[in-house]
Amino acid sequence: RKEVEQDPGPFNVPEGATVAFNCTYSNSASQSFFWYRQDCRKEPKLLMSVYSSGNEDGRFTAQLNRASQYISLLIRDSKLSDSATYLCVVNILLGRDDKIIFGKGTRLHILP
């Protein structure tokens, strides 16, 4: 099983709809979780951190399920500008050091 897995998509979603995708991780020592957004031919940028209690930022909601070892991202009232690749990032604590693993990303296309 891969350390971090995402459905590559693409998810083709009409504008205004709600879309959700998950990311599963295999290492129970995973400590921190993030969603990054990457536009075509651009660098990744932090979208939001994922806390145990969940995290909401405007139309975006991120949740963590430690028992099932997955994180999720929900986008409400999707906009054309939400079209991007969403990267799941897991930070695993190994002794004193962290190991950072990116998923392969989920491509999202918002359709007009």
Place this chain on the structure above:
Amino acid sequence: EAGVAQSPRYKIIEKRQSVAFWCNPISGHATLYWYQQILGQGPKLLIQFQNNGVVDDSQLPKDRFSAERLKGVDSTLKIQPAKLEDSAVYLCASSNSGTQTHTQYFGPGTRLTVL
């Protein structure tokens, strides 16, 4: 605040040639990362520095790749000799290790094409 700087932005070389990339992180950021991102995939961590020490280089192909951060600020990544499969975008990122969030700030990347 200035972001992460990388150069060059693009590089085209022939296989078996050598190439070097440069990164200047955000001022004050102790942690610096080099990633390789092949088209259609997520970034793969090559090496992580904490100041001028290596934290993780487990995925760095050490027979051909090397990286250094001698003064704990800017860093260079070298490939010698390059192979066709090294064609990718090489991303540099930095983070402030003093925070709990480990937010990484990425540079624009260097797009390498090996012919």
